Amino acid sequence: MVRVNTNYKNLKQNYLFANIAKKLSDYTAAHPTAKIIKMGIGDVTQPLSIPVVEALVKASFEMGVKETFRGYAPDEQGYSFLKLSIADYYKNNSNVDLDEREIFVSDGAKSDVANFTDLFSNDNTIIIPDPVYPVYLDSNIMLGRKIILINGNDANGFLPLPTEGLQGDIIYLCSPNNPTGAVYTKDQLKQWVDFAIDRNAVILFDAAYEAFISDSDLPRSIYEIPDAKRCAVEFCSLSKTAGFTGTRCGYTIVPEELIVDGESLNNMWMRRQTTKFNGTAYIIQRAAEAVFSKEGLESCKTIIDYYRGNAKIMTDTMSKLSIWHTGGLNSPYVWMKCGMDSWEYFDTLLNDINIVGTPGSGFGRCGAGYFRLTAFNTRENTIEAMERFSKLFK
Numbered sequence: 001m002v003r004v005n006t007n008y009k010n011l012k013q014n015y016l017f018a019n020i021a022k023k024l025s026d027y028t029a030a031h032p033t034a035k036i037i038k039m040g041i042g043d044v045t046q047p048l049s050i051p052v053v054e055a056l057v058k059a060s061f062e063m064g065v066k067e068t069f070r071g072y073a074p075d076e077q078g079y080s081f082l083k084l085s086i087a088d089y090y091k092n093n094s095n096v097d098l099d100e101r102e103i104f105v106s107d108g109a110k111s112d113v114a115n116f117t118d119l120f121s122n123d124n125t126i127i128i129p130d131p132v133y134p135v136y137l138d139s140n141i142m143l144g145r146k147i148i149l150i151n152g153n154d155a156n157g158f159l160p161l162p163t164e165g166l167q168g169d170i171i172y173l174c175s176p177n178n179p180t181g182a183v184y185t186k187d188q189l190k191q192w193v194d195f196a197i198d199r200n201a202v203i204l205f206d207a208a209y210e211a212f213i214s215d216s217d218l219p220r221s222i223y224e225i226p227d228a229k230r231c232a233v234e235f236c237s238l239s240k241t242a243g244f245t246g247t248r249c250g251y252t253i254v255p256e257e258l259i260v261d262g263e264s265l266n267n268m269w270m271r272r273q274t275t276k277f278n279g280t281a282y283i284i285q286r287a288a289e290a291v292f293s294k295e296g297l298e299s300c301k302t303i304i305d306y307y308r309g310n311a312k313i314m315t316d317t318m319s320k321l322s323i324w325h326t327g328g329l330n331s332p333y334v335w336m337k338c339g340m341d342s343w344e345y346f347d348t349l350l351n352d353i354n355i356v357g358t359p360g361s362g363f364g365r366c367g368a369g370y371f372r373l374t375a376f377n378t379r380e381n382t383i384e385a386m387e388r389f390s391k392l393f394k
């Protein structure tokens with residue numbers, strides 16, 4: 001008889017977005033003319049930039065011509081043209097040297113973050129900050145692993161650090177953080193790198209929002225910390241950097257000097273990917289290459305600046321209203337204190353000012369009493385949403 005992986009029974013049903021959708025549809029059924037402003041979704045709203053679209057079109061035409069048609073890629077881990085562009089990006093932004101063989105191109109950070117857990121034995125203990133992007137927790141629950149949640153709260157700025165007595169083998173860090181927008185400083189990341197090296201642990205560092213960092217002192221890559229290549233894997237994505245949420249492209253850095261339990265994680269990840277993944281589409285890799293061109297980077301910066309402008313309008317409003325908040329400055333997320341239960345706050349915003357956000361409790365127990373708003377809406381809607389906030393909380 002077939003048996004299923006019973007660890008799946010330990011997953012909490014993800015009611016968060018289903019609940020939001022249900023509450024929203026009930027409200028709109030009762031109030032069909034209400035102008036709802038959605039500030040809950042983590043999806044982008046601005047289209048792909050022109051250099052990216054041009055690259056997509058050019059590559060698509062190449063695929064229709066016998067001489068330039070491409071089938072299976074020679075390397076599942078990505079074409080050299082893209083890996084070299086990514087290496088240049090790291091050199092220019094973070095002064096980090098990467099060898100092409102350390103870069104693995106994928107269809108996005110979510111799958112890589114979840115799949116990377118394949119490389120580790122199930123008797124490892126996993127350290128996960130709370131609140132955080134739910135994929136880390138769920139992908140380890142699926143494997144039945146022991147998980148230690150470390151608390152983010154307003155005392156530590158939602159940036160938990162290693163503490164006396166903390167024991168674990170694999171540490172997930174997300175900076176800038178989803179949902180709180182908090183960003184680790186170099187000193188703070190160094191504490192994690194030292195902790196990992198001391199204990200032969202591995203850091204899985206999610207840098208999906210690195211492009212939003214505007215403060216030049218803050219690290220955009222964990223490899224800005226000396227010795228991090230000995231203990232950390234880094235995941236990144238073009239979803240928020242370049243509007244690729246629907247186009248799908250990400251990349252994972254597995255340093256060659258990262259040796260765990262006598263094994264090279266780079267070799268293991270290569271073996272895993274060549275067995276279970278057949279590469280990211282050629283046309284998408286050409287589009288991703290265009291993101292890293294001079295024109296592409298300028299266009300992406302214009303779009304990110306637009307979202308940053310939204311975030312500033314939001315945080316200025318919160319400050320004026322004396323609402324405790326963090327994030328926004330180096331992140332598209334603004335994380336605010338509700339002064340009540342997160343779901344009660346959700347209902348208040350929906351019913352009183354027709355604004356939809358995300359209850360913080362959906363990202364972990366330490367998110368209870370907090371709320372996430374995103375800067376991904378249009379400028380007009382963001383301004384209007386903040387005017388409504390000002391009226392409600394004046």
Ligand code: PLP
Pocket residue numbers: 042107108109110111133174177178206208236237238239244245249250
């Ligand atoms: N990592 C974090 C922290 C995210 O918030 C998200 C998406 O919301 C992802 C990874 C997923 O990125 P991708 O679209 O590349 O799969």
